[in-house]
Amino acid sequence: MNSNRSNNEQVNQTAVGMANVPELPVGAWETEQYLRMISLFNHYRHDWMNEIQLLFGYIKLKKYDKLDGLMEKIRVKVQTESLVAKLGVPELVVYLFSFQTEAKNLLLDVHMEQEIHLNELFADAEGIGHMLIAVMELLKSQAVKHPDNEYRMTLRLGAENDALKADFRYEGRLDSRWVDEKVQPLLRQCCVQTRSLINVEDYQTDIEIWVPLNI
Structure with a gap:
């Protein structure tokens, strides 16, 4: 009798334990x-x-x-x-860490001098993260078209005064008309309060973006 009870308790405990195991997606x-x-x-x-x-x-x-x-x-x-x-947006963090595994001919350098917690600075931190990813994806798309060449992209992130500043430097040939047609509408779509300065030269494109904090 005690043996059956022990067995039943063991089965019940196993069932409870299995119930707590999450299903694999x-x-x-x-x-x-x-x-x-x-x-x-x-x-x-x-x-x-x-x-x-x-x-x-x-x-x-x-x-x-x-x-x-x-x-x-x-x-x-x-x-x-x-x-x-510590950026506070998981999708952006994973994207930056995994960038080099997916873009073999485009070297990404990230420069930060301080901790920036986007989830504390912005009500829509994910939206800011998506904007940064979208800009990098646009620039990456141009490098992918020329796999035999090597390119470099530098991203500098900093929080200064009342704005987040993101500086992109793309070392590779870009058409200035393409930048105007793709990058500018993207920034306007992501945040109407975003300010930007874009300079396209022969083999270097600088994109500076300011996003007011706590929007």
């Missing part, structure tokens, strides 16, 4: 996200292995004079990744 979208995350992990594992191998290489060859420069590079890299992770 299924579908093409979820699969794509998992694959994207795996690609992201592989990219960063490979990236950090390169840094470690270079560090060990300098030590083995007794090139100690090069260690200070390498360690400073690693310090800046870790600091930047920490600041990006």
Whole structure:
């Protein structure tokens, strides 16, 4: 009798435990996200292995004079990744971290000197994140058209005075008419209060965007 009771309690506990286990999502979208995350992990594992191998290489060859420069590079890299992770918009954070895994011929550099919590600065933080992603996607689309060339895009983010400032620098050839037709309408659509300054030269395009805080 006691044995049956123990078995029943064990079954009930197992059932309760199983009930608390969330169902795994299924579908093409979820699969794509998992694959994207795996690609992201592989990219960063490979990236950090390169840094470690270079560090060990300098030590083995007794090139100690090069260690200070390498360690400073690693310090800046870790600091930047920490600041990006605290932006407060998950979609934007994942996009920035995974950018290099999806754009092989467009190198992205992100520069931040302070913590910026978009979710605390803006009522529609996701909308601001989508705007930044949309600008980068537009610029990336031009690099993708020329896979044999290498391009660079630099994003500088800062909160100054009463505005968020996002500076994009794209090093690659862009048609000024294309910029006017694509970028300007995008910024107006995202936020009517956004101010921007765009300068297109032969092989460099600068896009400066100011978004008032707490809108």
